[in-house]
Amino acid sequence: xxxxxxxxxxxxxxxxxxxxxxxxxxxxxxxxxxxxxxxxxxxxxxxxxxxxxxxxxxxxxxxxxxxxxxxxxxxxxxxxxxxxxxxxxxxxxxxxxxxxxxxxxxxxxxxxxxxxxxxxxxxxxxxxxxxxxxxxxxxxxxxxxxxxxxxxxxxxxxxxxxxxxxxxxxxxxxxxxxxxxxxxxxxxxxxxxxxxxxxxxxxxxxxxxxxxxxxxxxxxxxxxxxxxxxxxxxxxxxxxxxxxxxxxxxxxxxxxxxxxxxxxxxxxxxxxxxxxxxxxxxxxxxxxxxxxxxxxxxxxxxxxxxxxxxxxxxxxxxxxxxxxxx
Amino acid sequence: xxxxxxxxxxxxxxxxxxxxxxxxxxxxxxxxxxxxxxxxxxxxxxxxxxxxxxxxxxxxxxxxxxxxxxxxxxxxxxxxxxxxxxxxxxxxxxxxxxxxxxxxxxxxxxxxxxxxxxxxxxxxxxxxxxxxxxxxxxxxxxxxxxxxxxxxxxxxxxxxxxxxxxxxxxxxxxxxxxxxxxxxxxxxxxxxxxxxxxxxxxxxxxxxxxxxxxxxxxxxxxxxxxxxxxxxxxxxxxxxxxxxxxxxxxxxxxxxxxxxxxxxxxxxxxxxxxxxxx
Numbered sequence: 001x002x003x004x005x006x007x008x009x010x011x012x013x014x015x016x017x018x019x020x021x022x023x024x025x026x027x028x029x030x031x032x033x034x035x036x037x038x039x040x041x042x043x044x045x046x047x048x049x050x051x052x053x054x055x056x057x058x059x060x061x062x063x064x065x066x067x068x069x070x071x072x073x074x075x076x077x078x079x080x081x082x083x084x085x086x087x088x089x090x091x092x093x094x095x096x097x098x099x100x101x102x103x104x105x106x107x108x109x110x111x112x113x114x115x116x117x118x119x120x121x122x123x124x125x126x127x128x129x130x131x132x133x134x135x136x137x138x139x140x141x142x143x144x145x146x147x148x149x150x151x152x153x154x155x156x157x158x159x160x161x162x163x164x165x166x167x168x169x170x171x172x173x174x175x176x177x178x179x180x181x182x183x184x185x186x187x188x189x190x191x192x193x194x195x196x197x198x199x200x201x202x203x204x205x206x207x208x209x210x211x212x213x214x215x216x217x218x219x220x221x222x223x224x225x226x227x228x229x230x231x232x233x234x235x236x237x238x239x240x241x242x243x244x245x246x247x248x249x250x251x252x253x254x255x256x257x258x259x260x261x262x263x264x265x266x267x268x269x270x271x272x273x274x275x276x277x278x279x280x281x282x283x284x285x286x287x288x289x290x291x292x293x294x295x296x297x298x299x300x301x302x303x304x305x306x307x308x309x310x311x312x313x314x315x316x317x318x319x320x321x322x323x324x325x326x
Numbered sequence: 327x328x329x330x331x332x333x334x335x336x337x338x339x340x341x342x343x344x345x346x347x348x349x350x351x352x353x354x355x356x357x358x359x360x361x362x363x364x365x366x367x368x369x370x371x372x373x374x375x376x377x378x379x380x381x382x383x384x385x386x387x388x389x390x391x392x393x394x395x396x397x398x399x400x401x402x403x404x405x406x407x408x409x410x411x412x413x414x415x416x417x418x419x420x421x422x423x424x425x426x427x428x429x430x431x432x433x434x435x436x437x438x439x440x441x442x443x444x445x446x447x448x449x450x451x452x453x454x455x456x457x458x459x460x461x462x463x464x465x466x467x468x469x470x471x472x473x474x475x476x477x478x479x480x481x482x483x484x485x486x487x488x489x490x491x492x493x494x495x496x497x498x499x500x501x502x503x504x505x506x507x508x509x510x511x512x513x514x515x516x517x518x519x520x521x522x523x524x525x526x527x528x529x530x531x532x533x534x535x536x537x538x539x540x541x542x543x544x545x546x547x548x549x550x551x552x553x554x555x556x557x558x559x560x561x562x563x564x565x566x567x568x569x570x571x572x573x574x575x576x577x578x579x580x581x582x583x584x585x586x587x588x589x590x591x592x593x594x595x596x597x598x599x600x601x602x603x604x
Binding site: 226232319 | 353394397398399419422423426430431433435438439440441442443445452453456457486488489499502506
């Protein structure tokens with residue numbers, strides 16, 4: 001087990017290194033630079049621009065620039081933002097927290113809704129409840145995320161039911177602790193609803209399918225034949241045996257904690273990583289872009305690793321390397 | 327395993343099935359009409375305590391449906407299932423619970439009949455848990471006892487079902503059935519899919535268990551030759567109906583119905599399980 005974790009860690013570090021090289025190279029090779037706009041300004045002389053470029057090391061060959069960037073990663077700075085004139089890590093810390101808050105709440109809600117919905121839907125297969133869930137999930141899946149986001153936003157703006165944009169109201173600092181929490185919650189409602197609407201149908205459909213399959217297995221009949229029914233049958237016997245696809249999905253949703261909500265953040269004005277990355281990309285503030293990509297890759301590795309550990313814990317067939325593991 | 331002498335004082339049957347019928351409906355959709363399959367119609371038989379009734383028939387004849395109705399995994403559409411005088415067919419899932427320990431079922435495919443996410447001990451202890459029997463310690467003792475009775479080392483209780491071989495898995499499902507000390511064991515093709523020597527071992531184990539506890543067996547098989555070794559009486563099903571029933575010797579010696587002759591001819595070509603003779 002220890003050597004397994006060590007192997008996975010070593011592979012993760014190697015993978016992150018490869019991702020960093022690729023990201024760094026691709027962003028540098030892409031056309032455009034941070035100073036393009038300044039160049040258009042006739043009041044700034046080419047000399048000034050050349051001096052600025054030299055100051056940020058942009059005139060050096062790529063391997064040297066990568067080495068310089070890698071050293072700043074080791075220092076914990078993750079590069080330097082030219083636009084904000086600060087180390088990237090400092091710049092990203094607060095938005096990452098906001099994104100994590102939004103993503104975490106959305107993910108929690110999403111799973112709390114999906115699991116019972118999927119299990120009950122499968123348990124009452126072909127009932128009106130099941131058909132309703134199935135119709136609703138396919139309907140929502142077929143709507144693009146952006147349309148869903150804009151639709152809800154339009155509703156929020158016109159009905160004045162929800163605050164739109166930002167994370168806090170103007171008088172936030174005067175509020176008490178509870179009031180602050182409620183204020184954030186009200187601002188979070190619109191983006192959370194969009195995120196839940198986007199993620200839930202996928203999980204419900206996958207989990208419903210695997211639960212329905214397990215419900216027809218002879219061991220479920222055997223359990224029924226012993227008098228086991230209702231919630232105990234569904235949640236103790238069926239769900240663990242049907243959980244594997246859901247656990248893999250859980251790993252993916254863990255991986256999407258920091259990167260899944262970027263579009264929704266931009267649309268709803270949530271001060272998370274989304275707006276920051278969008279601005280950085282448009283301004284060619286390359287170190288911020290690379291750091292964001294690295295963050296996404298790291299979260300993907302963490303999510304997959306967590307899913308693998310959970311699968312190991314949940315399924316004895318995987319634990320002992322059986323070929324018929326499902 | 328002694329067949330009851332046909333003395334006038336025969337004990338009341340443990341199980342009496344009367345006019346059992348089960349119909350399956352396949353629900354249609356917008357483009358396909360639904361269909362109706364009568365899996366079982368008008369099946370009646372009874373089993374004396376401590377004896378074995380062999381229920382023979384080719385696949386699809388409805389014998390599994392009969393078994394599933396008796397162990398009340400399914401609810402029959404018509405008929406009575408009188409177990410010690412109680413009509414199980416009329417009871418609800420909740421009302422059935424006190425009767426569940428007395429009737430246990432062993433399935434054909436042991437690999438799929440056990441929860442893949444459970445250990446052997448969990449698989450065997452679950453029926454005890456749901457019946458609320460014993461403390462954790464007593465349950466563990468009964469799990470060990472059931473495993474030993476089924477010929478499995480009790481130290482293997484921590485293993486998952488897939489870590490057992492085919493024959494051991496069938497022993498495991500037998501242990502799960504035995505842990506509740508049933509009076510009637512419904513065995514749905516328990517030897518099918520096992521190799522010849524394993525079949526013989528399991529068949530002998532079933533005979534030992536029956537001799538030790540006086541459990542009544544309803545033994546389903548397509549193999550009349552096997553039932554000839556194991557059963558006191560044999561009933562033959564075809565197309566959802568019972569077509570012939572009688573003492574084993576009579577069925578084997580002078581089969582009357584064409585279906586019985588067909589089954590006999592088909593099973594004659596197979597090897598009898600060595601040592602399973604009576």
